[in-house]
Amino acid sequence: MRIVQVTTQTVGGPAEHAVDVAVGLVARGHDSHVVGPRTARTDAATSAGVTWHDVPVVSKRDLRGGVASARRLRALRPDVVHLQDRRAGWLGRALAPTLRGREGRTGVVYTMHGVADGLSDLVAGNARAAERRRRDGWYYLTGERAITRWSGGRVVVPSIAVATYAVEHVGLPTRIIDVVPNGVDPARFDGSRAPSGDPVAVWVGVLAAVKRVDLLLDAVASVPRLRLLVVGDGPLRDEVERRCASSDLAGRVELAGWVDDPTALLATADLYALTSDAENCPLSLLEAMATGLPVVATAVGGVPEVVRDGVEGLLCPAGDLEAVTGALGRLAGDPYLRRLFGVAARERILDEFTLDHCVEGLLASYAASRSGA
Numbered sequence: 194m195r196i197v198q199v200t201t202q203t204v205g206g207p208a209e210h211a212v213d214v215a216v217g218l219v220a221r222g223h224d225s226h227v228v229g230p231r232t233a234r235t236d237a238a239t240s241a242g243v244t245w246h247d248v249p250v251v252s253k254r255d256l257r258g259g260v261a262s263a264r265r266l267r268a269l270r271p272d273v274v275h276l277q278d279r280r281a282g283w284l285g286r287a288l289a290p291t292l293r294g295r296e297g298r299t300g301v302v303y304t305m306h307g308v309a310d311g312l313s314d315l316v317a318g319n320a321r322a323a324e325r326r327r328r329d330g331w332y333y334l335t336g337e338r339a340i341t342r343w344s345g346g347r348v349v350v351p352s353i354a355v356a357t358y359a360v361e362h363v364g365l366p367t368r369i370i371d372v373v374p375n376g377v378d379p380a381r382f383d384g385s386r387a388p389s390g391d392p393v394a395v396w397v398g399v400l401a402a403v404k405r406v407d408l409l410l411d412a413v414a415s416v417p418r419l420r421l422l423v424v425g426d427g428p429l430r431d432e433v434e435r436r437c438a439s440s441d442l443a444g445r446v447e448l449a450g451w452v453d454d455p456t457a458l459l460a461t462a463d464l465y466a467l468t469s470d471a472e473n474c475p476l477s478l479l480e481a482m483a484t485g486l487p488v489v490a491t492a493v494g495g496v497p498e499v500v501r502d503g504v505e506g507l508l509c510p511a512g513d514l515e516a517v518t519g520a521l522g523r524l525a526g527d528p529y530l531r532r533l534f535g536v537a538a539r540e541r542i543l544d545e546f547t548l549d550h551c552v553e554g555l556l557a558s559y560a561a562s563r564s565g566a
Contacts (some may be wrong), residue, residue, distance in 0.1 A: 194224065195269065196226070196272060197269055198211040198229075199276050203233075207306045209234070211277040214275070227246065229250075231250060256390075273563065282304075286341065302348075306351065309333045312333055319494055321470070322471045334363050347561060348365060348371050351372070353495065353498055376552070382537075386494070392418065392528075394421050394466045396458060399425055400429040401429060402462075410437065411514055414439075466521065469491055470493065473494050474496075478496065482505060483538075483539060485539045489515070491508070504541075505538040505541050
């Protein structure tokens with residue numbers, strides 16, 4: 194099939210996932226394309242056989258970019274269009290009847306990678322990550338329901354928790370929702386772990402309020418000898434830098450900034466920390482587990498579907514500083530437990546969360562979208 198991934202982002206989980214899926218489809222013999230702005234992984238993707246169409250759409254009001262994307266999609270005459278972020282989802286689903294044409298053979302699939310911060314508490318385990326705005330209901334609930342109905346396509350959700358939200362709160366019919374967890378290529382990650390010196394926790398992501406790096410820093414400050422590697426950047430960078438300069442953290446936190454591929458940095462750590470108020474099925478978590486890192490995480494969204502408490506790591510309620518501090522302290526002080534959880538974490542990825550698992554699930558969704566099932 195000719196399958197087109199559509200993305201409007203250059204960094205972040207949806208953009209990374211789009212590239213992974215596009216490359217995975219090439220490996221299975223499909224004619225795989227990406228329509229969207231170039232990213233740090235574009236050259237690697239094209240080398241793997243993906244055809245990349247550099248068409249940026251920089252905002253919801255970018256009419257020129259939207260028209261250019263629409264023209265490119267129509268010219269490609271794809272068998273399946275897979276929309277990989279919220280902006281791409283609105284654009285592609287609005288165009289769905291046109292893309293299908295008279296023969297109606299083009300499948301349209303949208304991945305719901307997350308939930309608006311103001312509605313995040315509607316997902317099991319999540320805290321509300323931002324003040325609920327008046328427009329959240331009509332844009333993310335009523336609007337989402339309407340555009341999905343208009344498109345006649347399918348919705349992929351990487352976790353059961355967010356799929357339940359899509360049914361119970363957005364009002365989408367269960368028959369059009371496919372739960373397909375994200376996946377990673379385990380061959381990219383070194384699963385062997387050897388503790389050395391003071392333990393190092395690693396955090397990877399966007400420095401935004403929903404990620405609760407403030408809570409993580411407070412917890413690390415209370416765990417003797419534990420060091421922290423922060424990989425990422427974002428709007429709270431200055432605030433994080435100021436907190437790291439405090440006397441209880443000075444010299445214990447390294448801010449690595451944004452990196453295109455965190456693989457090498459993950460390999461330097463002893464455990465992975467995730468303290469978000471809300472998540473779906475975070476790629477950084479899967480990558481850390483594929484590296485063989487034990488996990489301390491908040492039990493939000495789809496995280497408990499990946500990490501089993503006491504097996505691959507330790508889970509804590511969202512926003513619970515005492516619980517996070519205790520979990521970090523327990524793993525920091527017990528190399529044997531870290532090794533036990535780390536081996537189990539990599540096995541968990543190999544068993545259920547590889548890129549092959551993900552692509553297999555998506556191909557079933559693609560087939561259903563083309564048949565109108």
